[in-house]
Amino acid sequence: GAVVSQHPSWVICKSGTSVKIECRSLDFQATTMFWYRQFPKQSLMLMATSNEGSKATYEQGVEKDKFLINHASLTLSTLTVTSAHPEDSSFYICSARVGGQVNTQYFGPGTRLTVL
């Protein structure tokens, strides 16, 4: 149980284009989802917290207009990287919190974004 999927697993795009990454909770409802960014050989940095039906809460330093987050249902959150540039290349990981399980997040497999 508590499986989180991400799609796509990897994507290559041209500079200036937008890329959408999906995060789904497959066997549970996730009231809260989180988006992280991980640079090579480094830790995870929280980008934003996404609550179903409301606007995402972004961490300091994260551009809201560049990283658009939508949490339209209890099983789906999306991250759109708008006007991507090479410096946006990274590993993006989402997680979902299971209601009733104290502070436990289940992580997706991640999406490798490469911007040329």
Added chain:
Amino acid sequence: AQSVTQLDSQVPVFEEAPVELRCNYSSSVSVYLFWYVQYPNQGLQLLLKYLSGSTLVKGINGFEAEFNKSQTSFHLRKPSVHISDTAEYFCAVSLSGGSNYKLTFGKGTLLTVNP
């Protein structure tokens, strides 16, 4: 704000040897503590967590960790490692209580198990 320090960035060990991955945290309030494992190009998998109660926590794959409040530590241990344990291990904390579910991660420890 809370913070996590993983004292070793890399830990090489031989197969079947014991291992300890160290984690210290800093927080002015009570926290929950977690250990996650990340295999190459994958997401994170929860190994174990401490929320309350017994300070010795047992997790999956034979790992265990002990919460030491006086030393603000949550070290991860395994008595005998396998090649398949080679991975990046992250210690994380979150505030206990309330509705703040954010996790703060350490920088990770790369465990390499050699034959």
